[in-house]
Amino acid sequence: MSDRLSGNEAVAYALKQINPDVMGAFPITPSTEIPEYFAQYVADGEVNTEYVTVESEHSSMSVCIAAQAAGARAVCATSSAGLALMYELLYIAASCRLPVTLACVNRALSGPININNDHSDSMGARDTGWIQIYAENNQEAYDNFLMAMPIGETPSVRLPVMTCMDGFITSHAVENIELLETEVVRKFIGEYNPENYLLKKENPLAVGPYDVSPYYMEHKVLEAEAMKAAKARILEVATEFEKISGRRYGLFEEYRMEDAELALVLIGSTAGTAKAAVDKLREDGVKAGLIKIRVFRPFPGEELARALANTKAVAVMDKSEGFSANGGPLFAETRSALYDLKERPYLIDIVYGLGGRDVKTEDIEKVFGRLANIAATGEIGPVYTHMGQRSKEENA
Amino acid sequence: MIYAKDINERTPWQELTPGGEIYEPGTARLFNTGTWRTNTPVFHEAACKHCMLCVPFCPDNAIPVQDGKRLDFDFMHCKGCGICENVCPFQAITMVSGGAPNE
Ligand code: SF4
Ligand code: SF4
Numbered sequence: 001m002s003d004r005l006s007g008n009e010a011v012a013y014a015l016k017q018i019n020p021d022v023m024g025a026f027p028i029t030p031s032t033e034i035p036e037y038f039a040q041y042v043a044d045g046e047v048n049t050e051y052v053t054v055e056s057e058h059s060s061m062s063v064c065i066a067a068q069a070a071g072a073r074a075v076c077a078t079s080s081a082g083l084a085l086m087y088e089l090l091y092i093a094a095s096c097r098l099p100v101t102l103a104c105v106n107r108a109l110s111g112p113i114n115i116n117n118d119h120s121d122s123m124g125a126r127d128t129g130w131i132q133i134y135a136e137n138n139q140e141a142y143d144n145f146l147m148a149m150p151i152g153e154t155p156s157v158r159l160p161v162m163t164c165m166d167g168f169i170t171s172h173a174v175e176n177i178e179l180l181e182t183e184v185v186r187k188f189i190g191e192y193n194p195e196n197y198l199l200k201k202e203n204p205l206a207v208g209p210y211d212v213s214p215y216y217m218e219h220k221v222l223e224a225e226a227m228k229a230a231k232a233r234i235l236e237v238a239t240e241f242e243k244i245s246g247r248r249y250g251l252f253e254e255y256r257m258e259d260a261e262l263a264l265v266l267i268g269s270t271a272g273t274a275k276a277a278v279d280k281l282r283e284d285g286v287k288a289g290l291i292k293i294r295v296f297r298p299f300p301g302e303e304l305a306r307a308l309a310n311t312k313a314v315a316v317m318d319k320s321e322g323f324s325a326n327g328g329p330l331f332a333e334t335r336s337a338l339y340d341l342k343e344r345p346y347l348i349d350i351v352y353g354l355g356g357r358d359v360k361t362e363d364i365e366k367v368f369g370r371l372a373n374i375a376a377t378g379e380i381g382p383v384y385t386h387m388g389q390r391s392k393e394e395n396a
Numbered sequence: 397m398i399y400a401k402d403i404n405e406r407t408p409w410q411e412l413t414p415g416g417e418i419y420e421p422g423t424a425r426l427f428n429t430g431t432w433r434t435n436t437p438v439f440h441e442a443a444c445k446h447c448m449l450c451v452p453f454c455p456d457n458a459i460p461v462q463d464g465k466r467l468d469f470d471f472m473h474c475k476g477c478g479i480c481e482n483v484c485p486f487q488a489i490t491m492v493s494g495g496a497p498n499e
Pocket of ligand 2: 443444445446447448449450451466483484485486487488489
Protein backbone atom coordinates (compact mmCIF):
# COMPACT_ATOMS: atom_id res chain seq x y z
CA MET A 1 0.00 0.00 0.00
CA SER A 2 1.26 3.49 -0.85
CA ASP A 3 1.52 6.33 1.60
CA ARG A 4 3.43 9.52 2.25
CA LEU A 5 5.56 9.41 5.38
CA SER A 6 8.64 10.97 6.88
CA GLY A 7 11.53 8.65 7.79
CA ASN A 8 10.63 8.84 11.46
CA GLU A 9 6.98 8.09 10.72
CA ALA A 10 8.04 5.17 8.55
CA VAL A 11 10.13 3.63 11.34
CA ALA A 12 7.38 4.25 13.91
CA TYR A 13 4.94 2.57 11.54
CA ALA A 14 7.32 -0.38 11.11
CA LEU A 15 7.44 -0.60 14.91
CA LYS A 16 3.67 -0.64 15.09
CA GLN A 17 3.54 -3.46 12.57
CA ILE A 18 6.21 -5.41 14.45
CA ASN A 19 4.53 -4.83 17.82
CA PRO A 20 7.72 -5.35 19.87
CA ASP A 21 7.52 -6.51 23.50
CA VAL A 22 9.42 -3.59 25.02
CA MET A 23 10.51 -0.10 24.02
CA GLY A 24 13.05 1.89 26.02
CA ALA A 25 11.87 5.40 25.18
CA PHE A 26 13.82 8.62 25.51
CA PRO A 27 13.65 11.62 23.19
CA ILE A 28 16.49 13.35 21.38
CA THR A 29 16.41 15.42 18.21
CA PRO A 30 16.01 14.31 15.43
CA SER A 31 14.87 10.82 16.54
CA THR A 32 12.27 12.10 19.06
CA GLU A 33 9.33 11.52 16.76
CA ILE A 34 9.87 7.78 16.70
CA PRO A 35 9.03 7.18 20.39
CA GLU A 36 6.50 10.04 20.12
CA TYR A 37 4.47 8.50 17.27
CA PHE A 38 4.85 5.10 18.85
CA ALA A 39 3.52 6.38 22.19
CA GLN A 40 0.30 7.21 20.34
CA TYR A 41 0.01 3.65 19.08
CA VAL A 42 0.54 2.44 22.65
CA ALA A 43 -2.05 4.88 24.02
CA ASP A 44 -4.55 3.86 21.34
CA GLY A 45 -4.06 0.19 22.15
CA GLU A 46 -2.81 -0.60 18.66
CA VAL A 47 0.19 -2.42 20.10
CA ASN A 48 0.75 -4.16 23.42
CA THR A 49 4.34 -3.04 23.86
CA GLU A 50 5.63 -2.31 27.35
CA TYR A 51 6.57 1.34 26.78
CA VAL A 52 9.18 2.25 29.37
CA THR A 53 9.86 5.97 29.74
CA VAL A 54 13.29 6.41 31.24
CA GLU A 55 15.50 9.28 32.38
CA SER A 56 18.33 8.91 29.88
CA GLU A 57 19.61 6.97 26.91
CA HIS A 58 21.91 5.06 29.22
CA SER A 59 18.70 3.78 30.77
CA SER A 60 16.77 3.24 27.55
CA MET A 61 19.49 0.91 26.31
CA SER A 62 19.71 -0.72 29.76
CA VAL A 63 15.97 -1.40 29.58
CA CYS A 64 16.41 -2.95 26.16
CA ILE A 65 19.29 -5.14 27.30
CA ALA A 66 17.41 -6.40 30.36
CA ALA A 67 14.22 -7.01 28.38
CA GLN A 68 16.03 -8.82 25.59
CA ALA A 69 17.89 -10.98 28.12
CA ALA A 70 14.55 -11.81 29.73
CA GLY A 71 13.38 -13.14 26.38
CA ALA A 72 11.57 -10.11 24.98
CA ARG A 73 12.01 -8.25 21.74
CA ALA A 74 13.31 -4.80 22.66
CA VAL A 75 13.65 -1.65 20.57
CA CYS A 76 14.68 1.96 20.93
CA ALA A 77 15.60 5.02 18.91
CA THR A 78 18.21 7.68 19.41
CA SER A 79 20.61 10.20 17.87
CA SER A 80 23.94 11.88 18.48
CA ALA A 81 24.63 12.53 22.18
CA GLY A 82 21.97 9.96 23.06
CA LEU A 83 23.92 7.27 21.26
CA ALA A 84 27.08 8.50 22.94
CA LEU A 85 25.43 8.17 26.35
CA MET A 86 24.65 4.55 25.46
CA TYR A 87 28.27 3.88 24.60
CA GLU A 88 29.05 1.36 27.34
CA LEU A 89 25.67 -0.35 26.93
CA LEU A 90 26.19 -0.76 23.19
CA TYR A 91 29.16 -2.98 23.98
CA ILE A 92 27.17 -4.82 26.66
CA ALA A 93 24.28 -5.58 24.30
CA ALA A 94 26.65 -6.88 21.64
CA SER A 95 28.95 -8.86 23.93
CA CYS A 96 26.02 -10.42 25.79
CA ARG A 97 24.82 -11.31 22.29
CA LEU A 98 21.42 -9.68 22.75
CA PRO A 99 19.79 -8.76 19.44
CA VAL A 100 18.31 -5.42 20.46
CA THR A 101 17.12 -3.23 17.56
CA LEU A 102 17.96 0.47 17.52
CA ALA A 103 16.86 3.14 15.08
CA CYS A 104 19.72 5.63 14.88
CA VAL A 105 18.75 8.93 13.30
CA ASN A 106 22.15 10.28 12.40
CA ARG A 107 23.07 13.65 13.81
CA ALA A 108 26.39 15.38 14.42
CA LEU A 109 27.95 14.61 17.75
CA SER A 110 29.08 17.67 19.68
CA GLY A 111 30.74 19.92 19.70
CA PRO A 112 30.10 22.74 19.03
CA ILE A 113 26.57 21.53 19.62
CA ASN A 114 24.66 20.95 16.41
CA ILE A 115 21.43 19.10 15.67
CA ASN A 116 21.89 18.50 11.95
CA ASN A 117 23.03 15.52 10.02
CA ASP A 118 26.33 13.81 9.68
CA HIS A 119 27.47 10.30 10.61
CA SER A 120 29.76 11.08 13.53
CA ASP A 121 27.40 9.48 16.07
CA SER A 122 27.05 6.02 14.54
CA MET A 123 30.59 6.05 13.16
CA GLY A 124 31.78 6.54 16.73
CA ALA A 125 29.90 3.35 17.58
CA ARG A 126 31.21 1.36 14.62
CA ASP A 127 33.43 -0.88 16.75
CA THR A 128 30.87 -1.74 19.43
CA GLY A 129 29.86 -5.06 17.85
CA TRP A 130 26.56 -3.81 16.42
CA ILE A 131 25.46 -4.56 12.91
CA GLN A 132 25.02 -1.23 11.13
CA ILE A 133 22.70 -0.76 8.15
CA TYR A 134 22.29 2.66 6.55
CA ALA A 135 19.35 4.01 4.54
CA GLU A 136 19.36 6.42 1.62
CA ASN A 137 15.71 7.43 1.95
CA ASN A 138 12.46 6.78 3.84
CA GLN A 139 11.67 3.60 1.97
CA GLU A 140 15.02 2.12 2.91
CA ALA A 141 14.67 3.29 6.51
CA TYR A 142 11.39 1.37 6.71
CA ASP A 143 12.70 -1.69 4.88
CA ASN A 144 15.96 -1.86 6.82
CA PHE A 145 14.13 -1.70 10.12
CA LEU A 146 11.90 -4.60 9.08
CA MET A 147 14.93 -6.66 8.13
CA ALA A 148 16.85 -5.92 11.34
CA MET A 149 15.25 -8.53 13.62
CA PRO A 150 15.40 -11.51 11.25
CA ILE A 151 19.11 -10.69 10.87
CA GLY A 152 20.05 -10.03 14.49
CA GLU A 153 17.96 -12.77 16.09
CA THR A 154 19.40 -15.60 13.96
CA PRO A 155 21.14 -18.04 16.36
CA SER A 156 24.40 -17.97 14.40
CA VAL A 157 24.39 -14.17 14.56
CA ARG A 158 22.74 -13.02 17.80
CA LEU A 159 23.97 -9.45 17.51
CA PRO A 160 22.17 -6.13 18.01
CA VAL A 161 21.28 -4.17 14.89
CA MET A 162 21.42 -0.42 14.38
CA THR A 163 19.49 0.88 11.39
CA CYS A 164 20.61 4.38 10.48
CA MET A 165 19.04 7.19 8.50
CA ASP A 166 20.12 10.78 7.94
CA GLY A 167 18.71 13.20 10.49
CA PHE A 168 16.14 15.69 9.11
CA ILE A 169 17.06 14.94 5.48
CA THR A 170 15.50 11.49 5.77
CA SER A 171 13.88 11.53 9.20
CA HIS A 172 11.74 14.63 8.63
CA ALA A 173 11.28 14.91 4.87
CA VAL A 174 8.00 13.36 3.71
CA GLU A 175 8.27 11.06 0.71
CA ASN A 176 6.12 8.54 -1.11
CA ILE A 177 6.56 5.13 0.42
CA GLU A 178 5.37 1.57 -0.17
CA LEU A 179 4.24 -0.10 3.04
CA LEU A 180 3.71 -3.80 3.52
CA GLU A 181 0.55 -5.25 5.01
CA THR A 182 0.86 -5.82 8.76
CA GLU A 183 0.13 -9.56 8.50
CA VAL A 184 2.89 -9.86 5.91
CA VAL A 185 5.31 -8.02 8.21
CA ARG A 186 4.38 -10.17 11.22
CA LYS A 187 4.86 -13.35 9.23
CA PHE A 188 8.20 -12.09 7.92
CA ILE A 189 9.47 -11.12 11.37
CA GLY A 190 8.11 -14.23 13.09
CA GLU A 191 8.10 -14.96 16.80
CA TYR A 192 11.19 -14.27 18.88
CA ASN A 193 12.15 -17.64 20.32
CA PRO A 194 15.61 -17.51 21.90
CA GLU A 195 16.91 -20.84 23.11
CA ASN A 196 17.74 -19.47 26.56
CA TYR A 197 16.36 -16.43 28.36
CA LEU A 198 16.04 -15.23 31.92
CA LEU A 199 12.35 -16.06 32.28
CA LYS A 200 12.82 -19.66 31.13
CA LYS A 201 12.39 -21.65 34.31
CA GLU A 202 13.80 -24.94 33.03
CA ASN A 203 17.36 -23.70 33.12
CA PRO A 204 18.09 -20.54 35.08
CA LEU A 205 20.38 -18.29 33.05
CA ALA A 206 23.22 -15.97 34.04
CA VAL A 207 23.88 -13.18 31.52
CA GLY A 208 27.05 -11.11 31.36
CA PRO A 209 29.14 -12.82 34.05
CA TYR A 210 32.61 -11.57 34.91
CA ASP A 211 35.00 -12.96 32.33
CA VAL A 212 38.54 -13.72 33.49
CA SER A 213 41.37 -13.52 30.97
CA PRO A 214 41.49 -17.29 30.30
CA TYR A 215 37.99 -16.95 28.76
CA TYR A 216 37.63 -13.36 27.50
CA MET A 217 39.61 -13.79 24.31
CA GLU A 218 37.56 -16.87 23.35
CA HIS A 219 34.30 -14.99 23.87
CA LYS A 220 35.55 -12.13 21.69
CA VAL A 221 36.45 -14.61 18.94
CA LEU A 222 32.90 -15.99 19.16
CA GLU A 223 31.56 -12.46 18.77
CA ALA A 224 33.85 -11.73 15.82
CA GLU A 225 32.74 -14.94 14.12
CA ALA A 226 29.11 -13.95 14.64
CA MET A 227 29.78 -10.64 12.89
CA LYS A 228 31.36 -12.50 9.98
CA ALA A 229 28.37 -14.85 9.82
CA ALA A 230 26.03 -11.86 9.74
CA LYS A 231 27.07 -11.01 6.18
CA ALA A 232 25.52 -14.13 4.66
CA ARG A 233 22.45 -13.77 6.85
CA ILE A 234 21.93 -10.15 5.76
CA LEU A 235 21.85 -11.29 2.15
CA GLU A 236 19.54 -14.21 2.96
CA VAL A 237 17.10 -11.89 4.71
CA ALA A 238 17.32 -9.47 1.77
CA THR A 239 16.30 -12.30 -0.56
CA GLU A 240 13.35 -13.19 1.65
CA PHE A 241 12.41 -9.54 1.85
CA GLU A 242 12.49 -9.17 -1.90
CA LYS A 243 9.88 -11.90 -2.15
CA ILE A 244 7.39 -9.97 -0.04
CA SER A 245 8.26 -6.46 -1.20
CA GLY A 246 9.76 -6.69 -4.68
CA ARG A 247 12.58 -4.48 -3.45
CA ARG A 248 16.12 -5.77 -3.75
CA TYR A 249 18.91 -5.06 -1.28
CA GLY A 250 22.57 -6.05 -1.08
CA LEU A 251 25.49 -5.15 1.14
CA PHE A 252 25.83 -2.04 -0.99
CA GLU A 253 24.11 -0.61 -4.03
CA GLU A 254 26.02 -0.31 -7.28
CA TYR A 255 24.73 2.52 -9.42
CA ARG A 256 25.88 2.56 -13.05
CA MET A 257 29.03 0.71 -12.07
CA GLU A 258 29.13 -1.84 -14.96
CA ASP A 259 31.75 0.03 -16.97
CA ALA A 260 32.51 2.85 -14.53
CA GLU A 261 36.03 4.29 -14.55
CA LEU A 262 35.42 6.98 -11.96
CA ALA A 263 33.46 6.09 -8.86
CA LEU A 264 32.28 7.39 -5.53
CA VAL A 265 31.85 5.39 -2.35
CA LEU A 266 29.49 6.97 0.16
CA ILE A 267 26.75 6.35 2.69
CA GLY A 268 23.18 7.59 3.12
CA SER A 269 21.03 10.29 1.59
CA THR A 270 23.87 11.86 -0.41
CA ALA A 271 23.47 8.88 -2.73
CA GLY A 272 20.34 10.53 -4.13
CA THR A 273 22.28 13.67 -5.00
CA ALA A 274 25.19 11.65 -6.33
CA LYS A 275 22.94 9.54 -8.58
CA ALA A 276 21.64 12.72 -10.20
CA ALA A 277 25.22 13.88 -10.76
CA VAL A 278 26.22 10.48 -12.17
CA ASP A 279 23.27 10.57 -14.61
CA LYS A 280 24.26 14.02 -15.78
CA LEU A 281 27.90 13.04 -16.26
CA ARG A 282 26.87 9.87 -18.08
CA GLU A 283 24.93 12.04 -20.55
CA ASP A 284 28.20 13.89 -21.16
CA GLY A 285 29.95 10.58 -21.81
CA VAL A 286 31.81 10.37 -18.49
CA LYS A 287 31.99 6.82 -17.20
CA ALA A 288 30.88 7.74 -13.71
CA GLY A 289 29.44 5.36 -11.12
CA LEU A 290 28.48 5.18 -7.50
CA ILE A 291 28.65 2.69 -4.66
CA LYS A 292 26.32 3.36 -1.78
CA ILE A 293 27.36 1.38 1.27
CA ARG A 294 24.29 -0.05 2.95
CA VAL A 295 25.92 -2.41 5.43
CA PHE A 296 28.88 -0.84 7.21
CA ARG A 297 29.13 -3.52 9.91
CA PRO A 298 29.97 -6.19 8.92
CA PHE A 299 32.03 -4.31 6.33
CA PRO A 300 31.71 -5.82 2.84
CA GLY A 301 35.44 -5.52 2.10
CA GLU A 302 35.93 -8.31 -0.44
CA GLU A 303 32.71 -7.49 -2.28
CA LEU A 304 33.64 -3.81 -2.43
CA ALA A 305 37.10 -4.60 -3.76
CA ARG A 306 35.54 -6.67 -6.54
CA ALA A 307 33.09 -3.90 -7.39
CA LEU A 308 35.87 -1.32 -7.64
CA ALA A 309 38.46 -3.56 -9.31
CA ASN A 310 38.01 -2.12 -12.79
CA THR A 311 37.77 1.55 -11.90
CA LYS A 312 40.58 4.02 -12.44
CA ALA A 313 39.96 6.56 -9.70
CA VAL A 314 37.69 6.45 -6.67
CA ALA A 315 36.66 9.11 -4.17
CA VAL A 316 35.44 7.94 -0.80
CA MET A 317 33.11 10.49 0.73
CA ASP A 318 33.07 10.46 4.51
CA LYS A 319 30.23 12.22 6.31
CA SER A 320 32.14 12.10 9.58
CA GLU A 321 35.58 13.39 10.40
CA GLY A 322 37.11 10.68 12.53
CA PHE A 323 40.13 12.82 13.41
CA SER A 324 42.61 10.14 12.51
CA ALA A 325 44.54 12.79 10.52
CA ASN A 326 44.61 10.07 7.88
CA GLY A 327 41.05 10.24 6.45
CA GLY A 328 37.58 9.28 7.64
CA PRO A 329 36.37 5.84 8.73
CA LEU A 330 34.79 4.85 5.40
CA PHE A 331 38.05 5.74 3.67
CA ALA A 332 40.07 3.60 6.08
CA GLU A 333 37.81 0.61 5.42
CA THR A 334 37.71 1.12 1.66
CA ARG A 335 41.44 1.63 1.28
CA SER A 336 42.08 -1.45 3.41
CA ALA A 337 39.64 -3.48 1.29
CA LEU A 338 41.36 -2.45 -1.94
CA TYR A 339 44.82 -3.45 -0.72
CA ASP A 340 44.27 -7.07 -1.78
CA LEU A 341 43.60 -6.13 -5.41
CA LYS A 342 46.50 -6.71 -7.80
CA GLU A 343 45.74 -3.47 -9.59
CA ARG A 344 44.18 -0.77 -7.50
CA PRO A 345 42.42 2.41 -8.55
CA TYR A 346 43.68 5.76 -7.32
CA LEU A 347 41.90 6.59 -4.11
CA ILE A 348 41.12 9.85 -2.36
CA ASP A 349 39.03 10.77 0.64
CA ILE A 350 36.71 13.74 0.87
CA VAL A 351 35.16 14.60 4.21
CA TYR A 352 31.96 16.57 3.59
CA GLY A 353 28.53 17.47 4.94
CA LEU A 354 29.47 17.82 8.60
CA GLY A 355 26.79 19.21 10.91
CA GLY A 356 24.26 19.51 8.09
CA ARG A 357 26.51 21.25 5.55
CA ASP A 358 24.68 20.86 2.27
CA VAL A 359 26.04 18.96 -0.68
CA LYS A 360 24.74 19.67 -4.19
CA THR A 361 24.99 17.89 -7.51
CA GLU A 362 27.56 20.51 -8.58
CA ASP A 363 29.72 19.54 -5.60
CA ILE A 364 29.57 15.90 -6.64
CA GLU A 365 30.41 16.86 -10.22
CA LYS A 366 33.47 18.70 -8.93
CA VAL A 367 34.59 15.53 -7.18
CA PHE A 368 34.22 13.61 -10.43
CA GLY A 369 36.20 16.38 -12.14
CA ARG A 370 39.01 15.77 -9.71
CA LEU A 371 38.82 12.02 -10.32
CA ALA A 372 38.92 12.54 -14.10
CA ASN A 373 42.04 14.60 -13.66
CA ILE A 374 43.67 12.00 -11.43
CA ALA A 375 42.82 9.20 -13.87
CA ALA A 376 44.21 11.21 -16.81
CA THR A 377 47.43 12.40 -15.20
CA GLY A 378 48.19 9.82 -12.53
CA GLU A 379 48.76 12.78 -10.20
CA ILE A 380 46.69 12.09 -7.12
CA GLY A 381 47.35 15.33 -5.24
CA PRO A 382 46.28 15.57 -1.59
CA VAL A 383 44.69 12.26 -0.58
CA TYR A 384 42.54 13.48 2.27
CA THR A 385 40.66 16.76 1.98
CA HIS A 386 37.47 18.45 3.15
CA MET A 387 34.68 19.77 0.95
CA GLY A 388 32.09 22.48 1.48
CA GLN A 389 33.92 24.59 4.05
CA ARG A 390 34.70 28.25 3.48
CA SER A 391 38.39 28.55 2.79
CA LYS A 392 40.96 31.00 1.51
CA GLU A 393 42.13 28.20 -0.74
CA GLU A 394 40.10 26.58 -3.45
CA ASN A 395 38.80 23.17 -2.56
CA ALA A 396 36.71 20.40 -4.03
CA MET B 397 23.62 -27.42 26.11
CA ILE B 398 27.10 -26.53 27.40
CA TYR B 399 27.40 -27.07 31.18
CA ALA B 400 29.78 -25.19 33.45
CA LYS B 401 31.35 -28.41 34.69
CA ASP B 402 32.37 -29.27 31.14
CA ILE B 403 34.31 -26.12 30.40
CA ASN B 404 37.69 -25.10 31.73
CA GLU B 405 40.72 -23.06 30.77
CA ARG B 406 41.62 -25.51 28.02
CA THR B 407 38.23 -25.41 26.28
CA PRO B 408 38.47 -24.05 22.70
CA TRP B 409 36.35 -21.03 21.75
CA GLN B 410 34.06 -23.15 19.60
CA GLU B 411 32.88 -24.99 22.71
CA LEU B 412 32.15 -21.97 24.90
CA THR B 413 28.76 -20.29 25.25
CA PRO B 414 27.93 -17.02 23.45
CA GLY B 415 28.66 -14.05 25.70
CA GLY B 416 29.77 -16.43 28.45
CA GLU B 417 26.16 -17.24 29.33
CA ILE B 418 25.69 -19.82 32.07
CA TYR B 419 22.68 -22.09 31.83
CA GLU B 420 22.57 -23.46 35.39
CA PRO B 421 22.31 -22.00 38.90
CA GLY B 422 24.94 -22.26 41.62
CA THR B 423 27.96 -22.86 39.42
CA ALA B 424 30.26 -20.94 41.83
CA ARG B 425 30.30 -24.20 43.82
CA LEU B 426 32.42 -25.77 41.08
CA PHE B 427 35.16 -23.16 41.07
CA ASN B 428 38.11 -23.15 43.42
CA THR B 429 38.34 -19.51 44.41
CA GLY B 430 40.08 -20.37 47.71
CA THR B 431 43.41 -19.86 45.97
CA TRP B 432 42.85 -16.09 46.18
CA ARG B 433 43.21 -16.29 50.00
CA THR B 434 46.25 -14.69 51.63
CA ASN B 435 45.11 -15.23 55.26
CA THR B 436 43.46 -18.36 56.59
CA PRO B 437 41.04 -18.93 59.48
CA VAL B 438 41.76 -21.82 61.85
CA PHE B 439 38.80 -23.51 63.54
CA HIS B 440 39.24 -24.57 67.18
CA GLU B 441 36.48 -27.12 67.49
CA ALA B 442 36.84 -27.58 71.26
CA ALA B 443 36.07 -23.90 71.90
CA CYS B 444 33.11 -23.74 69.50
CA LYS B 445 29.64 -23.49 71.10
CA HIS B 446 27.86 -23.86 67.74
CA CYS B 447 26.07 -20.59 68.32
CA MET B 448 25.96 -20.13 64.51
CA LEU B 449 26.86 -16.46 64.62
CA CYS B 450 29.78 -16.80 62.21
CA VAL B 451 27.76 -18.67 59.59
CA PRO B 452 25.54 -15.86 58.22
CA PHE B 453 28.39 -13.34 58.52
CA CYS B 454 30.65 -15.21 56.10
CA PRO B 455 30.33 -13.36 52.78
CA ASP B 456 31.37 -16.49 50.88
CA ASN B 457 29.11 -19.06 52.48
CA ALA B 458 32.29 -20.93 53.41
CA ILE B 459 31.20 -22.19 56.84
CA PRO B 460 29.23 -25.38 56.36
CA VAL B 461 26.62 -26.54 58.86
CA GLN B 462 25.31 -30.06 59.28
CA ASP B 463 22.72 -31.28 61.79
CA GLY B 464 22.99 -28.10 63.85
CA LYS B 465 26.79 -28.38 64.05
CA ARG B 466 29.23 -25.99 62.46
CA LEU B 467 31.84 -27.93 60.47
CA ASP B 468 35.38 -26.92 59.46
CA PHE B 469 35.81 -24.24 56.79
CA ASP B 470 35.16 -24.81 53.11
CA PHE B 471 38.60 -23.78 51.95
CA MET B 472 37.69 -24.03 48.29
CA HIS B 473 35.65 -20.83 48.76
CA CYS B 474 36.96 -19.11 51.93
CA LYS B 475 38.74 -15.84 51.04
CA GLY B 476 40.37 -15.33 54.42
CA CYS B 477 38.64 -12.04 55.14
CA GLY B 478 38.60 -12.66 58.91
CA ILE B 479 35.02 -11.56 59.51
CA CYS B 480 34.24 -14.89 61.21
CA GLU B 481 37.13 -14.43 63.63
CA ASN B 482 35.78 -11.00 64.46
CA VAL B 483 32.22 -12.08 65.19
CA CYS B 484 32.95 -15.30 67.09
CA PRO B 485 32.22 -14.58 70.82
CA PHE B 486 34.17 -17.65 71.98
CA GLN B 487 37.58 -17.29 70.30
CA ALA B 488 36.94 -20.47 68.35
CA ILE B 489 38.48 -18.95 65.22
CA THR B 490 41.95 -17.44 64.78
CA MET B 491 43.49 -16.11 61.61
CA VAL B 492 46.94 -17.17 60.46
CA SER B 493 49.00 -15.54 57.77
CA GLY B 494 49.16 -17.17 54.32
CA GLY B 495 46.71 -19.01 52.12
CA ALA B 496 48.50 -22.26 51.38
CA PRO B 497 48.36 -24.46 54.53
CA ASN B 498 44.76 -25.60 54.41
CA GLU B 499 44.35 -26.24 50.69
S1 SF4 C 1 37.66 -15.86 56.69
FE1 SF4 C 1 35.98 -14.79 55.68
S2 SF4 C 1 35.54 -16.06 53.90
FE2 SF4 C 1 36.74 -17.34 55.27
S3 SF4 C 1 35.22 -18.41 56.47
FE3 SF4 C 1 35.78 -16.59 57.64
S4 SF4 C 1 34.25 -15.09 57.02
FE4 SF4 C 1 34.17 -16.73 55.52
S1 SF4 D 1 30.71 -17.99 66.04
FE1 SF4 D 1 32.32 -19.14 67.02
S2 SF4 D 1 31.26 -20.38 68.51
FE2 SF4 D 1 29.69 -19.63 67.15
S3 SF4 D 1 29.52 -21.26 65.65
FE3 SF4 D 1 30.98 -19.84 64.81
S4 SF4 D 1 32.96 -20.65 65.51
FE4 SF4 D 1 31.40 -21.65 66.74
